[in-house]
Amino acid sequence: MLDKQRFDCILLDLHYDNSSGYTLIKSLKGQDGELPSAVVVMTGSGSEEAAVSSLKLGAHDYVTKNNLNGPVLKKVVDYALNCHNLRQELRSRQEDLERINLELGHKDKLKTNFVASASHELRTPVTAMLGLLSMLGDTELDAQQNRLVADLRACSDSLLLTVDDIIDLARVEAGIMEARPYSFHLLDEIQDSLRPLRVLARDKKLSLKSHIHEDLKPWRLGDRRRIRQILNNLVGNAIKYTDTGRIDVTIEQGPDDTVVFSVRDTGIGISEQDQARIFEPFYQADSHGDAKSSGLGLTTCVNLVKALCGQLELESEIGKGSTFRFRIPLPEVASPAPKDDHTNCAENQRTKQHLVVLLAEDNHIISHVLQAQLERRSYTVFLASDGSKALEILKSEPIDVVLMDCQMPNMDGYEATKVIRQELKLELPVIALTADAFQSQRERCLECGMNDILVKPVSIDDLDDYLRSLSL
Numbered sequence: 001m002l003d004k005q006r007f008d009c010i011l012l013d014l015h016y017d018n019s020s021g022y023t024l025i026k027s028l029k030g031q032d033g034e035l036p037s038a039v040v041v042m043t044g045s046g047s048e049e050a051a052v053s054s055l056k057l058g059a060h061d062y063v064t065k066n067n068l069n070g071p072v073l074k075k076v077v078d079y080a081l082n083c084h085n086l087r088q089e090l091r092s093r094q095e096d097l098e099r100i101n102l103e104l105g106h107k108d109k110l111k112t113n114f115v116a117s118a119s120h121e122l123r124t125p126v127t128a129m130l131g132l133l134s135m136l137g138d139t140e141l142d143a144q145q146n147r148l149v150a151d152l153r154a155c156s157d158s159l160l161l162t163v164d165d166i167i168d169l170a171r172v173e174a175g176i177m178e179a180r181p182y183s184f185h186l187l188d189e190i191q192d193s194l195r196p197l198r199v200l201a202r203d204k205k206l207s208l209k210s211h212i213h214e215d216l217k218p219w220r221l222g223d224r225r226r227i228r229q230i231l232n233n234l235v236g237n238a239i240k241y242t243d244t245g246r247i248d249v250t251i252e253q254g255p256d257d258t259v260v261f262s263v264r265d266t267g268i269g270i271s272e273q274d275q276a277r278i279f280e281p282f283y284q285a286d287s288h289g290d291a292k293s294s295g296l297g298l299t300t301c302v303n304l305v306k307a308l309c310g311q312l313e314l315e316s317e318i319g320k321g322s323t324f325r326f327r328i329p330l331p332e333v334a335s336p337a338p339k340d341d342h343t344n345c346a347e348n349q350r351t352k353q354h355l356v357v358l359l360a361e362d363n364h365i366i367s368h369v370l371q372a373q374l375e376r377r378s379y380t381v382f383l384a385s386d387g388s389k390a391l392e393i394l395k396s397e398p399i400d401v402v403l404m405d406c407q408m409p410n411m412d413g414y415e416a417t418k419v420i421r422q423e424l425k426l427e428l429p430v431i432a433l434t435a436d437a438f439q440s441q442r443e444r445c446l447e448c449g450m451n452d453i454l455v456k457p458v459s460i461d462d463l464d465d466y467l468r469s470l471s472l
């Protein structure tokens with residue numbers, strides 16, 4: 001009968017000669033686990049256990065047979081119908097929510113991808129501008145021109161920082177925030193990163209002092225660019241949110257390989273309520289929201305510290321100031337051979353002058369900026385605007401390492417690398433330059449024979465570090 005007709009309510013005895021009510025309840029359930037009608041189970045007196053089992057299986061109510069009279073029956077049937085309607089309503093709302101959730105997740109992913117690729121598009125010309133400005137700064141300029149170049153550089157630097165924060169946020173959402181450790185001089189790095197911030201502090205008549213513990217060994221293995229980004233954000237905030245007093249940056253050796261960085265200010269402080277939320281993206285404490293802020297700085301810091309396997313902590317009191325502290329592992333390393341570009345160290349000159357780089361990149365501005373910057377650091381650079389030109393150069397010049405853009409006209413970087421490996425049978429390092437840092441891109445590059453990928457646009461410092469780290 002149930003196959004032929006729809007019933008609003010089923011009154012169900014539990015025991016039959018050759019089957020049971022339980023079996024019927026189970027077989028009535030649809031794929032979503034819901035019953036098509038309200039089900040009221042009729043039990044003998046004292047069969048509470050049977051009633052509970054039926055309710056667990058999905059029946060809406062039960063009634064004992066010796067209690068079956070008109071009013072009781074009406075009550076249980078009404079109750080079961082109500083219950084059934086509510087369950088159906090709940091189910092359909094749940095389905096709506098699941099669909100909306102899926103759509104939102106999809107839209108969020110599209111948005112993240114869009115933000116990531118738009119930021120990359122922005123970052124490329126800004127990095128090129130910075131390179132061009134630095135080249136312009138090296139030419140003969142009068143005082144006013146020098147000032148204009150310095151102002152332009154400051155604007156481009158701050159634009160780049162914001163774009164980097166957005167890119168980093170997108171990278172974290174995509175699960176691809178990674179650290180690239182190289183050996184570096186920690187103390188020089190700290191002084192370098194504090195230099196532009198000292199100017200900001202001076203403008204606000206704040207004292208900015210660094211305290212570096214004497215026993216701290218300077219040569220470390222770590223991602224100096226990330227550390228710089230974190231310090232920039234934390235000290236920048238300390239200056240922004242302090243009107244009078246001082247900012248102290250302390251760096252000391254922690255347990256094992258860790259180094260502890262603290263940025264302490266005597267600024268406005270952060271309420272307990274805000275402390276719980278300021279690490280969220282776009283959050284700004286109401287009392288001092290700043291139109292020029294993005295609310296991304298601290299989120300970036302937390303993510304960066306995490307990517308460096310460390311922790312970020314905050315202590316703060318309203319009106320008294322704040323201390324942001326992070327500890328990250330930075331293993332000690334032996335100090336390398338001198339690396340200053342401008343020294344006349346014979347060995348340095350020899351190793352660097354002999355490193356010959358082939359840069360295959362179709363964006364002329366980028367390739368010329370990188371070429372000029374690399375040449376200033378004593379690399380010899382050949383340029384190719386596509387894959388086939390890169391192959392021609394490789395056949396005739398003693399190239400040590402290839403920096404290969406992936407997307408190029410005529411022959412792209414993947415194709416060219418396959419030829420380098422399979423036809424020219426060359427084993428030199430081929431490093432992909434790509435704007436796409438996703439795992440699938442990395443796999444594609446490695447599959448066609450590249451050794452590693454660098455995410456574009458790559459700064460000259462990073463590139464220099466990277467090229468030095470290749471054991472050639």
Ligand code: ADP
Nearest residue numbers: 237238241269278284285293294295296297298
């Ligand atoms: P923003 O770009 O707004 O500075 P952040 O993520 O860097 O974004 O900081 C989030 C919020 O945390 C800020 O809007 C500010 O209210 C608060 N904040 C951050 N650092 C400090 C500090 N040193 N002192 C007081 N408040 C701070």
